[in-house]
Amino acid sequence: MAWTRDQMAARAAQELRDGFYVNLGIGIPTLVSNFIPPGMKVSLQSENGMLGMGPFPYEGEEDPDLINAGKQTITELPTTSYFSSADSFAMIRGGHIDLSILGAMQVAENGDLANWMIPGKMVKGMGGAMDLVAGVKKVVVVMDHVAKAKDGTIEKKLLRRCTLPLTGARVVDMVISDMAVFTIDKHGLGDMKLIELAPGVTLEDVRANTEAHFEVALAKAA
Amino acid sequence: MAWTRDQMAARAAQELRDGFYVNLGIGIPTLVSNFIPPGMKVSLQSENGMLGMGPFPYEGEEDPDLINAGKQTITELPTTSYFSSADSFAMIRGGHIDLSILGAMQVAENGDLANWMIPGKMVKGMGGAMDLVAGVKKVVVVMDHVAKAKDGTIEKKLLRRCTLPLTGARVVDMVISDMAVFTIDKHGLGDMKLIELAPGVTLEDVRANTEAHFEVALAKAA
């Protein structure tokens, strides 16, 4: 009864505002672009050096010189501009991007985020993730509430403190999982609040799958 | 019998090399562009944000959007590029300009340079001078050997130590005055050497008008 990937993306899209400049990570965050409300103007930034990212190209129209940060072929729009990666991260670091939506391995109740390395495994690198979470005005994590291993064991991902190396300390403002939505007051005391439950998910379900301490602040009963 | 302004500029032009990128200050340094040897390619940088500066425009063709760092109307060349002042000074600070030729109020034997303020007088500012002397690979000063006041008194300008506030510490590589040419080993011990005399100027004339200690290293007898 938890949210599907598309439903999580749709919920994340509720954080968009007219005129926003947004950076979307790979995976579920990419789907958010399918749920931009009609009439709302949202510009997508790609950290390799592009603002105003269009959809995937039609087959046969792929341009090797036109890719997003996930190295996927994309298209340009009438509003598009290109710039160097230095200028792109100046834009990000300088706080000019309104919203970053990205995935996570672990999030802690104080807003700490881990999504780039598992010690002992081959590490591919952090790419632009550390810059994005440090620089973008609002950081929304979209992720499965728990990780299910192949052997069926479950690992919690919403923790008191991250156990994996951090991508950023006190950087997450909101977590949208398949079970629920939480806000984190990262600039204040780091308080985490449960603000929404997915349909059919109970507070007890969330408690059972969450290590982080959180305050319950649901707008209506689940 | 000392060098004229044009002769000083011509002497400074001997420091140009084929392919050099050069920044010329206002006054006598501007004249150096008239003495670029035929066949030698020299590109002039203007620190407000231009590389490949052309001559003054023909009358009636002045463009208010096309000025040099002295705010004079100029022209562009086929090789011209424009950039922001931040990019321009990144170019200067990063050591990409080969030669800067500029005027001075005082130069010390260790390469210290003063050319931007006289305490007690209205100060207009240093503009780009501090950046140029700190960043450009080679700094050549072209100036009158001494300053003559209206009342006829003479003040020496080549000193043991500058008395005016500095534009840069240990920045000058060469001084071309109306009387002589000196080199300064600014990265070494700061030794100053007299290497040339203007026609008709004697070593004694130079000594009498110079406070700085210098070694005599003339290629031929004066």
Add this chain to the structure above:
Amino acid sequence: MQKVYSDATSALAGLVKDGMTIMCGGFGLCGIPEALIEALKESGAKNLTVVSNNAGVDGIGLGRLLETKQIAKMISSYVGENKLFAQQYLSGELQLEFNPQGTLAERIRAGGAGIPAFFTKTGVGTLIAEGKEVRAFDGEEYVMERGIVADISLVHAWKGDTEGNLIYRKTARNFNPMMATAGKVTIVEVENLVEPGQLDPDAIITPGVFVQRIVHVPNATKHIEQRTTRKRETA
């Protein structure tokens, strides 16, 4: 999200307050946002700190704001082409902070790029380094300079689309692109206002994300400070 405003006065409306820090593009009188400066004058805001390489001349550019004594402090590299400036400075009415031109440009770039401080060789061993941290890297000394941001940046561009993408013309670019990135609110006057898609996306210097308000100034007055020419060779 409509970024285009009908005129300079409405583009500034509701934004300007006494005591604000305002960045103002241009070098000398080249590429200055003259219509926006006039609107700033009309706003009557006082006690302003203005970051601008120069301070205009008497009656033109920032010189206009000196007439009304709206500027309390200038952060500049070269000033004093105007008598009013010298007068107000010498009487103590006007504060002045000199920055080497390249340091000023880089401080603004840093402010817009989320860099609170950086090291530069410019000014080491001079008055500029006094009271600042000096540190050696690889045997050479550098002084630490701070990034700066403004409450409002006023920018002049050659072409802009309704999205806020900007292109500058020749040396009128100067301080405008960095200032566009360093204003909490950036207001731009453009000589040519076009629809999205009419600018080459590879040639856009300021992406629209940096621009909050745009005003079309089709007949911008332009001034020449030092008119220098050469004689046409007769054939």
Add this chain to the structure above:
Amino acid sequence: MQKVYSDATSALAGLVKDGMTIMCGGFGLCGIPEALIEALKESGAKNLTVVSNNAGVDGIGLGRLLETKQIAKMISSYVGENKLFAQQYLSGELQLEFNPQGTLAERIRAGGAGIPAFFTKTGVGTLIAEGKEVRAFDGEEYVMERGIVADISLVHAWKGDTEGNLIYRKTARNFNPMMATAGKVTIVEVENLVEPGQLDPDAIITPGVFVQRIVHVPNATKHIEQRTTRKRETA
């Protein structure tokens, strides 16, 4: 002063030495200087430190230099799209220094701009900040990062004139412009070589001063790492 060389091999001739630091433009396989990488392979230089956001894939781009074990160390933000990389890294043959992508881009920009160090929030409180100075400015913590320069920068551009003025195409720009500024010697391959005057001077991204050698690569091979498309709606 002739900057144009007849081919990539001659453009590298006499410059490359064992142990050098080489910057290599591109993001993924987009905008990589493939002909120059091939010439670097042919040079046989060993023990190289390569600064590049990524490390190519097996058989393409920097992957070619892994085959010959010419790279001793990579300074990158994201690697491992190739088996050879993982293999050499895990066996200890290849050193790896990870930098956040924006920090890497800024370190290169700083290197080219004469800035030995700057502060950034990126990486504060993470492994990246370990052993580095962390300092608070206005109540927020920042980590100090160092500028970097290279002995040689290899750059790919869309158009260049014989003067070395460069223009890039779409997202193939990426790391190329900063690297062009941060090489003691910068060598560029251009898809289109034109005469001075054929590029719009307001649209030039890399001014010629940064470029020492140019080679024309008219039929550059281009690769797509992730081919993603949408279906055409039927009318």
